[in-house]
Amino acid sequence: MKVYPVIMCGGAGSRLWPASRPGRPKQFLPLTGARSLFQETVLRVAPLAGEGDVVVVAGLGHADAIASELAAIGVDATILLEPEARDSGPAMAAAAAFIQRRDPDGVAAIIASDHHIPDADAFRAAVRTAAEEAARGRIVTLGVTPTWPSSAYGYICPESPGLSPVKRFVEKPDAATAARYLDDGFLWNSGNFIVSAAALLDELARHAPGIAEAARAALPADLSGGLVRLTDAFRSAPRISIDYAVMEKSDRTSVLPVDFEWSDVGAWDSVLATGAGHMGLHIGVDSINTLVRAADGMVVATLGVSNIAVIAESDAVLVCDLSRAQDVKVIVDRVKAEAPRHADVPAASEIAPFQRFGDWMRTAALPLWATLGTHADGAFVETLTLEGRAAETRRRARVQSRQIYVFARAGAQGWAGPWRERVERGLNRFLDGYVRADGAVRNALNTDGSVLDDAALLYEQAFALLALSAVHAAGIETARCEAQAAVMLERLLAERLPNGGWREGGDHPFQANANMHLFEAAQAWAARGVDPRWDDIADAVAELAMTRFIDADGGFLREFFDADWRPAPGEDGRLVEPGHQFEWSWLLSRHALARGDDRIMAAAKRLYVHGLRGVDPRRGVAVDELDDSLSIRSGRARLWPQTEWLRAALAMADLAEGSEREQRLAEARKAATALALYLQPNGTWRDKLEASGAFVDEPAPASSLYHIVGAFDQVCRAASDGLVPAAPTGLN
Structure with a gap:
């Protein structure tokens, strides 16, 4: 016997207005914690599936929301899409017909998507007990032991204590009647049913034959894939609830009393009662x-x-x-x-988040950082307060490199501001102040230009190379850029470890992040076509990612390793960063396209999905840290993961077709909305959003503009390819 959890994802939740509305019903809201009710339901029932499928029944309008919610928690399901809503009777019939086609002996556990049941173990135990009875041909409902005489719920009268036949179902009573029901041993009707697909279809054929016929006719011939669209035959089904169609007429109904905490979270008083609303x-x-x-x-x-x-x-x-x-x-x-x-969710224009992003870049961010964010000697400011005042005690090479890159990319996008001057002056300051006699790039200077930290970190070399490639592409000082890059290339080749990759300084010498930025720089120089050895370095880092950085079983990417590129001991080795799942996804997908490598492309797409596991549905932002079970380890959410989410979502949309493309574009709009939370009207930004929902009060780090420009580049590319509306997203 296999159990197939069936999640009924209909309903409007109008008593929870203004949060719940037709375009965003209550099951997709985080009403009792960080996850939505739908996500909590999926996680509660998924362990019941075993070798069976989790099945979700929903309307066409919620397909993207469901796919996104499933991806965010890393659970696969088959989604049955109704062409129009016909109430619970036809919806359950379609699920039963689907299961019977797959498995004639399958048992359906038909579960509401929007209930609050904190004790998942007790719930699953009850379903398994009920499934044994359902396998013998009974329709079993879970009857919750009442804790107070509620007039908001329907009631069930059992024939006897324990698992027993149902004597009768009754509608929502008034308060006095509800009190009498408690005295008489009635149970709350939880609306959850466990029944074999065959038994449910048999009872429908007896009591509501039009429903059973329409459900079977609505199943398409091909049931493969994660999305099954019911045909227009479904529209012919009578619009009727399962209670009226079968439960009140059948002589095969049983009820299993349960005493775990349960609520249908139907109104704001019940949301408050959960203690987490x-x-x-x-x-x-x-x-x-x-x-x-x-x-x-x-x-x-x-x-x-x-x-x-x-x-x-x-x-x-x-x-x-x-x-x-x-x-x-x-x-x-x-x-x-x-x-x-x-009465419904305000219509969000698809063009708006991307157009606002372009306007902000052109009129606020770039003008601010090109003026108040620079020094007369060509150095760039480390941080600006939210009032636009410089705040710095050092000048790191990475900031100089990243800002050179930013203004070179701004020029490539057609910004009319002084990008060329900022690039030329910034490059001269960089080559004169940050390059050591041996050609390596030192870590940091003091604000007076003297050397603060002469160490040559891999991270700084990578960003220096990325900046030089962008300046070279802009046609500025090409000979100097090539010469400096050539010296650095020779050093990299000499310093490559025998077992692959490059060592970083500091407490984590064997890490994915510094190698990732070298990967980006190598790709950029390979595109310039000046030395084929850059392709070799890009290939080497990609292979290291595929064989070491990415977990062989889980498909997610870790951060820290030992000298043999095995996960570092302790908590360091368990760290998984959603932002880096997105960032590596984007880089690997570009490399896969360049090499025509399906294996790398598959890994890139899987990393993107794992990145979605780190999106907090309550705040709509990608958090900083997961652990290797892909559970949230830190609820803090910095700005940069939002940019990498946006960039990766648009890149994945470009690689997809049909409903998957629409899903990725919807995720890109969510990422753009998340990023907008951080951006300030004057061109600065907040960097850290705490789990409490408050931003840390601190200056805006200049280094974030590299991430912002990377996301903006992808938005412009998507606009030119027609993926997003042709809004004035560019900088010209």
Whole structure:
């Protein structure tokens, strides 16, 4: 017997307005923690699947959201897409027909996508017990032992204690009737059913034959792949719930009492009851039993209030007495009539996030850093305060290199500002101050230009080479750039380790990151065509990534290693950074295209998906750290992973087709929205977003502009290729 978890992903959740709306229903909201209700459900039921599939039944309009949510938690599923909603009866029938086609003896565990069940182990144990009964032809529902006389739930009357036949189902009662039901041993109807596919289709054929016929006819001939579109035959199914179609008529229903914590999270009072529904910045004084959810960038303050919910979205605010939480539908009906554009999620223009990014680059970031971000001698400022004042105690080579690269790329994108002057002066300052007598690049200078740190780190060599390649491509000082790069190339070839790769200085000499930036620089110089040995270095780093940096079983990339390029001992060896999954994905995909290597391309695509595991659905940002189980290790989210997410998403979209391309483009829009959270109107930025939702108050590091420009390059490329709307994203 195989169990196939079936997640029913319909419903609007209108009592949870303004957070839940038709375009963003409650199952996709993080109402009880960091993950959405849908993601929590998937993770709760996936271990039940065994060799079977996790099946999700949903409407066409939610295909991208579901695919993105699944990718973010690294779970595969088959998505059955309905051409139109026909209520739970046809949806469950389609899932049963799908399972029966795959496995005539399969048992479906039909689960709501939007319930809160914190004890996953107890839930799975109950489903397994129910599955044994379902394999004998019964339709088993889970009946939750009530903890109070709720009038918000339907009830089940069992014939006897324990697993038993159902005597009757009853609708939501009034308060007095609910109290009597508790005394009589009734159970809450959880809406979860465990039944063999064959038994469910048999009962549908007896009691609602139109549903069973339409469901079978709606299955396409080819059920392979992760996305199955039901045909238009599905539209002929009667619109009816499974309760009315089968459960209230069948003589094969049983109920298994369960006593784990359960809630359908149907209204704001039940969200508060979970203890994990608060979100955003709330300042409360003498405020008792209040639920506050504040949108990003907003603070909600309460004084001397009790028993209320304050739900503040970007376009709508609900203030509700919690005793009236079940009546929010009344408000929604008024909103539909009097302010209809606020009844659904505000329409987000696909063009907007990319156009705003281009406008910000052209009118704010580049002008600011080309003026207040430079010194008269050609050096670049390390950091600027959010008011645009320089703040620095040293001048690192990486900042000089990165800013040279930034302005060279700005020129390539057509920026009309003084990019050439900044590149020329910056290059002269770099070659005069940072290059040692042996041709290596020293780490840092003091602010007066004297040497602070004469060490030659691999990281600094890589960025120096990247800057030189960009200057060479711009046609500036090409002979000097080639000569300096040639000296550095000879050093790299001499310093390559016998077992591959290059050693870095500091506490982590064997690391992926410094080698990654050398990989980027080698690719850039290989594209200049001046020395074929740059191709050899790029190939060497790619092979090291494929054989050592990327975990052979998990397909994710680690950060730190020992001298044999095995994972470093302890927590260092377990570190997985989402931003670097994205960054390596982009670099490896470019290398795979250049070499025509399908193996490397497959690894690049898998790294991208692993990067999505680090996207926090509550804040919509990529966090800094995971561990090697791909669980979040640090909730802090710096700016640069958002840029690498955006760049990689657009690159992956360019490699995809059809629904997968649309999914990647949707992820790119999310990444652009995440990046926008950090960018300040004057051209500076915030760098660190804490897990609490607050930004660290500190100057903007100049080195981040390298990451921002990298993402912007990819946006411009996507616009020129027609992947994103042809907005004025460029700098000219």
